[in-house]
Amino acid sequence: MSGEDNLLRLVEAEEPDENNYHLQDQVGFILRKAHQRHVAIFAAHIADLTPPQFAALAKLYDIGETSQNQLGTLIAMDAATVKGVIDRLKARGLVELSKHEVDKRRLLVNLTPEGREAIERLIPLARAITEETLAPLTAKEAATFLRLLAKLA
Amino acid sequence: MSGEDNLLRLVEAEEPDENNYHLQDQVGFILRKAHQRHVAIFAAHIADLTPPQFAALAKLYDIGETSQNQLGTLIAMDAATVKGVIDRLKARGLVELSKHEVDKRRLLVNLTPEGREAIERLIPLARAITEETLAPLTAKEAATFLRLLAKLA
DNA sequence: TTGATATCATTTGCATACGAATGAATTTGC
């Protein structure tokens, strides 16, 4: 291509490339796709539990009995969402609910023995899910990525 | 701390820290939170459209008329999801649908003049959304992050 | 103490998101 052609292209271009909006370059769009891919990897390893359900069990395993509201805060779910997640875990016998003795507003959530057995069985699979999600990156890249991602979250 | 103390800690520890599972360090959990934060930033700037709806309009603005299915592929939505998004955009008069003349299976989607006006008005806001989402990072960090995120997505 | 606030949980409504099943139309393979 000649210099004249380049000049012509610049003159004729109604919208220079720098002014175009490319959805596929936007952080929000890529974030959504990366999240989708992770959920698919999760489902391939753990078919009978969703990531939010797993998060609830893992957090209860970590900290023990807590209120539904507090659990929601810890796993980044609003009150309406956490209620649905806990309801489904309760229906499957993985958590049990009880009323707080002192503060009658609070609904306490705890693992059942079945729930504890389940999360202990699943945690090794969760480590594999993390590993597979990060597999496109080298170890050094993964560390950098996690550091920067945490700053955004 | 003495050497004996370190030895004691190792002997007494039932679960050394390296063996514990910390939800808040897992890539999937942080990815979910980062995505949540982005959606909240989006909603603060563009109240009358969701990110998927915006993605559909932006992609149609970029490539012009296309089939519903093809659009779904381009914006990473399965057929069931894209149908709902397009239905709602159609109900608001931002896109119009027509049948493909040759391939009678296909449903063509295109921007209406109102849809075109809307996306042209919103793209500057979308740039601000991207900027605010990446604000916790320096310019160099943001570039690194986007590069690694793209490898994951 | 009591009236205003705040917190906890629930419910409703709307919008993704995806698997699975279905039907219509097209393309492929022999």
Next chain:
DNA sequence: GCAAATTCATTCGTATGCAAATGATATCAA
């Protein structure tokens, strides 16, 4: 040229995710 496989769109069911409204309870403050 025709049966099999594929593609496109739709529908149903289930599960987040969040805003807004509501009711019960608890805390704060004058």
